[in-house]
Amino acid sequence: GVGMAARLQVLTPTGPYPVGRQHLTWVNSSRSETHTANQSDNRTVALQLWFPAQAGTGQPGPYLPGRADIADGLVASGELNRLSVWGLRFVRDAARDGARISPAQRSYPVVLLSPGNATNVAFYATIAQELASRGYIVVGIDHPYQVAAVQLPDGTVATYHAAADRSAAAGPDSVAAKVAERVADVRFVLDRLAATHGSLLEGRMDLGRVGILGHSNGGLTAAEACRQDPRLRACMNLDGQAAGGPFSTSQQGTAPKQPFMYLTKEAALHPELGRRFEAAGDATYRVVVPAAEHDEFADGARFRPTLNPLERSPEHVLTVSRGFAASFFDIHLRGAGRAALGQVPAPTNVYVNVYPLGDQPPLPATG
Secondary structure, three states: OHHHHHHOEOOOOOOOOOEEEEEEEEEEEEEEOOOOOOOOOEEEEEEEEEEEEOOOOOEEOOOOOOHHHHHHHHHHOOOOOHHHHHHHHHOEOOEEEOOOEOOOOOOEEEEEEEOOOOOOHHHHHHHHHHHHHOOOEEEEEEOOOOOOEEEOOOOOEEEOOHHHHOOHHHHHHHHHHHHHHHHHHHHHHHHHHHOOOOOOOOOOEEEEEEEEEEEOHHHHHHHHHHHHOOOOOEEEEEOOOEOOEOOOOOOOOOOOOOOEEEEEOOOOOOHHHHHHHHHHOOOEEEEEOOOOOHHHHOOHHHHOOOOOOOOOHHHHHHHHHHHHHHHHHHHHHHOOOHHHHHHOOOOOOOEEEEEOOOOOOOOOOOO
């Protein structure tokens, strides 16, 4: 019915630019792939770029590029069943393939995007397209063997390596190992963006204004990459937490020095983590959306059938998430005022802590 059709539409971006999309695959010749038996395999990253496009260029394309090639891998990952994979062909979004980048600005700030565990970066189109429509070049990273499925240059499909989770006994170590691999991918991408590589966007990226955004393991990756790489100027973690809370996979982990935003469903804050937020100082934010579920920061939750057509929680969570992402990067990559945080549409309860809290009264812990 109509409800289902609306549900298979990615939320329309609100910014002034149409959104272009491009897919690239880069091979890191200085790193070997640890997930395959062949020692001569090099680590590869697949990128999905979303960018501010020139009106009237490009044409609508599939929500998940190359879906047919990776369909079996998506099912094998255990993340999607065959019916869901088949249904992805009906999802519509705003991105245009083959579009030209908008001539409105000489260059645009850049936001790297690292997805959740076993989730392709294409499933973050809602947030990515919002940023692109507002004048950012978004570089989404598919980390092979950590996302559901990605096609490599030789045609093989790297599917999610549940084995990389090893055993429950490996616990935090396996998350730490995955995050370390992702951080290496992020730093490789930064290196390649800085070199000239004939991309459509060459010369149009302002590499003095680069931020990073991630969900779950990708959020921990964002925090860790910021700690290691000063080229990243702002860091946002969507509901990623480990032993060091939202800051790190290590128990001792503290916030990166760069501006840092943690957007989460968790209203409660351990006192020790509260102290680390305070210690992180100016330009540290904790935004709580009590209605959210962990998977609602990606698009997929909106596509699930629901018994109650009035229950629009995933839509509300995505509206809040994309609004805070845009405001956070506007403030810290574009020099917008803090007032931008007050302009985010909030169709569900949201609590914003801006650190250091100083004399602010504590915010309510529940919706």
